[in-house]
Amino acid sequence: MGSATTTELAPSGVEGTIPVTVDGQALEVKPGTTVLEAARMLKISIPTLCHHPAVEAYGACRMCMTEIEVRGKKRMVTACNFPIREPTAIFTESEATKKQRRGVLSMMLARWPKVPVIQSLAGRYGVQNPGYQHPLRNEAPDACILCGLCVKACSEMVWEDVIAFAGRGAKRHVTMPFGKQSERCTGCGTCAYICPTGAIKVTDEKNNPVDPARIRKYGFRLTKEMATLDDSQCKMRRVGTAHLVEIMDAYDLLPTHNYKFGKHARIAEIASPVWTSLVRQNVPDGCWVGCQMSCAKAVDDFVPRTGPYQGKKVLVDGPEYETVASCGSNIGVFDPHDIIELNFYCDTYGIDTISFGTACAFAMECYEAGVLDKRKTGGLDLKFGNGPAALELLHHMSRGEGFGVIVGQGIRQMKRIFAERFGGDPRFLQDIGMEAKGLEYSEYVTKESLAQQAGYAMAQKGPQHDEAWLIFMDMVNKQLPTFEKKAEALYYFPMWRTWFGLMGLCKLPWNDVEPEDNATRPEPNKVPGHVEGYENFVSGMMGGEYTIQDILKMSERVYNFQRVFSIRMGHGRREDDRGPYRAMGPVTAEEYESRAERYDGQLKELLKVDPAGRSTAEKMALLRRYREEQYEGVLDAVYKRRGWTRNGTPTPETLKGLGIDYPWVVEVVKARMAEEGSA
Amino acid sequence: MARIHLKNLDAVGRKHQKLLAGYKGLLLVCTGTGCVSAGGFVIRDSLQAMLKKRRLDKKWLVVQTGCNGFCAMGPILVVQPEGIFYEKLNEKSLEKVVEEHLVGGKPVKASMHKDLATGNPIPKMAQIPFFAKQQLVALRNKGIVDPENIESAIAMGAYAGLRKALTTMKPGDVLGEVVRSGIRGRGGAGFVTGVKWGACIKAVGPSLEHPERRPPVLVCNADEGDPGAFMDRSIIETDPHAVLEGMCLGAYAIGASEGFIYIRKEYPLAIERLEKAIAQARERGLLGRKILGSDFAFDIKVHRGAGAFVCGESTALMASMEGRVGEPRAKYVHNVESGYMGRPTVLNNVETWANVPVIVEKGGAWFGSIGTGDVAKSPWNGSSGTKVFSLVGNIANTGLVEVPMGIRLKEIIFDIGGGIPGGREFKAVQTGGPSGGCLPQSMLDLPVDFDSLTKAGSMMGSGGMIVMDDRTCMVDVAKYFIDFLKDESCGKCTPCREGLIAVSEILGAITRGQATEALLGELEGLCDTMAVSSLCQLGATAPNPVLSTLKYFRDEYVAHIRNHKCPAGVCKSLIRYEITPNCNGCHVCSRNCPTNCIAGEKKTLHVIDANACIKCGICRDVCKFDAVRVG
């Protein structure tokens, strides 16, 4: 998954600023700035109880009553939500202002005499206990003062709406529906954090963390970022990961027609607005209750056109970016209905949408290249773009019928079968069959990012960006110019990302929303603000002080164990860390020629070869040799950084350094090193 | 039913008039809620049966009308064309009217209205003082049209204003007439309607801030919530098409194609008639697409309010229309800019909408000439037109009245209302609902208009006018309104929620005789905070009943506090029931006493055990000899 792509906020539609004075001090503000914001710009304090910058102004406690003067007319307004639209004089401590604040405080003091925030404000404004007895007097210091912050936070920040107001007038109170503990409450603690009196208590009996307050502090920071920044960053809550479709297309990274190309003219038909209109929004997440990112979406009342659920209404979970790309552009399908239907049946049959889409794309390219024909596919017309045929293939796979049996075995087996039985050219099949370690590729075009080619092909489980996603760093922002830099990134990110797996955490909250100041921090790609959060999380959970170095070490142990395990099973060699050439460069003349300017330029610039007058085949061969050499260079550098041999075997010294040099582990690597002659 | 076009609207009306002319006369039976509760539907059905039995049903046409206005006299029947007015009918007296008047041609004196002073019968409706001083604009069709029959309304001129607008006026012309009329919102606050519409048109855009035109919405506020007020209900029950036509005209002026009517669930008859009227108007091409065959399109949906006074507040009303709890929001951005669903929204109350067709038809200048001040200069410079009031409480002629602005309070209460019944004294009149105030005897010369009432410490409000006699305790009345609001406050903002609880507590202490005079100062402080700091007008005007009674009836507060006495004999803690020597020992009181605390032998003076008495007042209610006294 990509790092947050911050969209620039469009400049406000209204020109100019407005002159304002606060207690005589002048400043200029943008139209729509509230009185409270204007005062705070000058560090002038206006008391508030129901206001918090992370939630929409509510204007309920009336503590911030302030006198203002507009066009010669004085009036009293609530500072928190009064928008400045013309020149305004603000008087935060005038007699009229103080009189109203005293009045409001006196009422609160009558009901909640022992609540510290009220007592301290009463002290500031010299308010005494009133002379009547409030019938609902509550002497608890942590009484609920009905400010509504918890209700707003649970709704606007957490999107759960578990806490609600109930009743009206004197009977108004804060509760969970029917006064019962809601099953939907995840104990995220946002309400408790935002409550000004401590009326809400969080108990975490199940996990029993050492320092819950420490965890909550950072948890709340993330909640606040999601509430306030997501709409201008990744729109994970409103759109989900499908927001990436048009971005990837724009950067020529969206796999189309089995990764031949990175963009398509019909992109608008599967771009995010289509998905926002089809999926249900703004409901708590179906993936993990309590997640404030809520990126999982659902399509309600979907009616499949084929298969066992044909004509019935079903609910479909998704589609996510990867599904749109794998079951859409990569097989040339641009009909959202077909994509959702493929998504639905993959889920129903227990088939991964990425594996299906990539395998289907391979079969389609073989069909178009003449390796397959209708006779071999059992009548399926597997041209790119034939959605109904893709669906039919999927149903065949689920039933274990006909051609579906072959595709169902995955690309690695298909390559063998197509060569053996259908007379396909094994080299061509190897080049375009997008798998490594037997797993189908995920949905990003990596041709122009050497680091990501390795990020995919070297990943322990196969070509999945679960370990590293370096395309923007490498290709767009050119932050990894040398083998060493690439190797460092291919050390840090896989270790960092593996840690999420160890903890059972989702990675998206790490970098699909970023702190406001992230761009100004050193190494923003690592999202240092969030790394600190995770350091605090693990420290708060387990006690003690854990740093990023400790975190990386935890992962590195597991990562090396994984490699050793692969070796013990007969894998984990250098050749296992190479991908097909389609992942590295143009396999066909069609691909080369479609981006001839780019490739010709690279021949000139990097290989110092004049492309003029050379045939496409000749140029492709030159480019291929160069790219394959480069890849080997990266492998060497990464192995070195990881403390592995040139064949990708962890050395006994590395294992020792990690404290996992158990005899039975060392035995495995020693055997492999003997075999490769590097012992 | 065929759709009506601009050209044949008149013909539809004429056809209905011809149908009516075929009868010897019309029998107008009032079926407003007041009369219905007294048996109006029974009278209607019996009358029809009686006519049929006598084969008179081709001669006389029974027309069920909406509220006649003179609710205290229900059930009511008016015989047209003479205009003979019969009141308090039952089956027996109705039979007599049919026999003697309709068959025999001799009006029945016994069922006519009696002059309050002389007791002489008054045959014609127009001669009854209750009707004499009224001027009908909003209620122009009351007691005449059948609210469930659109032809009946068209025959009386309904939709003529709309036809005029669609054939001879541009939207701006309609707005111009409304501005010229100077009409101010009849719902309470009295904001100038034309100015509101103009601001909405501006907000619709396109503008710098909103480059796309934003479709506006019209809302009719029929969430009539003021206790003692039923003007809006009566208008809808009487002449729903006046409201629909008014909204059509507003939609034409503002460029809206969507409107809503938000009406209280507690008004089932009004909802039923409104829905019928909308269905008929749609069927006849007066709502929906291509209205009257023109290119103008507008439709109306009904929302039922689920019982919350605060939903009369426009932002709360719109929140509940959006399916949310009726909590107001700050109005720093006005509804005309961002109201229902963030769209530019014009909200007016039922009576305002009902006035619009007349303003368009007769011209704004005509409307402006009625009432006080010179609105030609500025619409803020007076109160033009007429106003409907519900005249209730301790008054002889309870009912609905429409009078020109500027009429004096005493004219309404004594000339139209017939004064205080039972030989008791006038004490106060409460106007403006819970947001209004109580005005004493000394203010009876006050002209009734927006600005005079506000200056006197009350307000126009939606038009409830509750008359109180000398048995009314003003502290109790203040507490009544405060408790009403305490219950109805949404509870969102501190001053309204906590202020009302505190004020109620203090007033309670006063009525129990447990207060000190220092608490009066505390009371005034709370009122100031509520008035200035509340989020919406419910809280901001809530102190009015307290402040106005403190202003005009302070002595009564002092009597409770210092002397522990309730001069009006209302506040339970401060009174005791006693039996006077008038008692003849009939046992009725002791039999009815729920606590059995009245003792006495037959035919001897009874005695109340003050310790066991719960002051329920039943003994006084049932005593036929005025032998129970409150001391």
Added chain:
Amino acid sequence: MTTQKVDKILDRWKRDPQYAIEILQDIQDEHRHLPADVLHYVADALALPVGRLYHIGTFFKAFSLKPRGEHVLEVCMGTACHVRGAPRILDALSRELEVPEGGTTKDGKFTLEPVRCLGCCAIAPVVKVGKDLHGEIQAARVKTLVKKLAEG
């Protein structure tokens, strides 16, 4: 309440969350209260948080979370009724039925509800039972009214 019945009501309002309050009114009319499981069902159908419906259900007077009685005696507390003795009517009914304001009798027959002005001020004080209005009622007569209703 069967889900078919709730579905019918939901469909009547096209499952539009803007009509949540209307939908709940129809459910209240049908079932004399808003059962918790029905609120959860409606919340799911309208994709609204159940807390919002709970707030609505406890905010508006038309709703009740506990079943209301067979007959709901609505005592008008409007101003005109107040000055003509409505509080005494309410007290009398409360004594007669042995329930507090808003309470329902043990046999489920009666609920006593003080209500906002019914706009029938001319015949104050007023008690409304179902669609029937009982005007100019006196404290001494409430016994008879209750008896008549109990007998049906």
